[in-house]
Amino acid sequence: MPTYDDDLRLAHVIADQVDSHTMSRFKALDLTVESKPDNTPVSDADRTAEEIIRSHLSRARGRDAIVGEEFGESGHGARRWIIDPIDGTKNFVRGVPVWATLIALADGDEVVVGLVSAPALGRRWWAAKGTGAWSGRSLAAANRLHVSKVAKVEDASLSYSSLSGWEERGQLDAFLDLTRETWRTRAYGDFWSYMLVAEGAVDAAAEPELELYDMAALVPIVTEAGGTFTSLDGSPGPWGGNAVATNGLLHDEILGRLS
Known part of the structure; x- marks a missing residue:
């Protein structure tokens, strides 16, 4: 079975840089917000965050395709990185700290890596196929996650x-x-x-x-x-x-x- 540890490490490296950018724009007085055709908001932070992710992926995973909220789909291949630069933009633009950068890798029809980074909450969650789900500040400082046992x-x-x-x-x-x-x-x-x-x-x-x-x-x-x-x-x-x-x-x- 293929392993995706290197892809997960890459997602962490990318998220670190994106977190620095998004936190610098969170509650910024000069934040620019526009309405997209579907009437949802988009800020300059969303677009720049996705550009940062795409730039990293083009250098490190140039053969992989990318699907992103702001700039659509690029590239071809069975491996696709699926990204939402800021999930919760409405929260972001109003100063509510519940927002996150989402980075995923799909290999064929299976999502094999997922990372969710919510820097305003001081939280990050991640998982790769077959290695469990984790939360913490880094790969070296993490706690394994388990769902509840509530049955009713x-x-x-x-x-x-x-x-x-x-x-x-x-x-x-x-x-x-x-x-x-x-x-x-x-x-x-x-x-x-x-x-x-x-x-x-x-x-x-x-x-x-x-x-x-x-x-x-x-x-x-x-x-x-x-x-x-x-x-x-x-x-x-x-x-x-x-x-x-x-x-x-x-x-x-x-x-x-x-x-």
């Missing part, structure tokens, strides 16, 4: 981002019914919901509409921690346009309630 929905903590997407999908009633049956719900939102699942602090997370770059880095972290990550139709991985992540024990029941 009525005992579960559920995280989500917003209700509007469920309403647009015509599933708001089903989602609200689920929230009423769980022990606790909180809208931690974006990447953080899924990292909390991997840590065992939250038992399930779900979102009705996501892009590939929103999800790819999250998948190996959740699954290497012992969890399950699928789309709402049960297809594994980040390819379905939406996400349900759980500790595995709750997965089938939650999918059933949201179908």
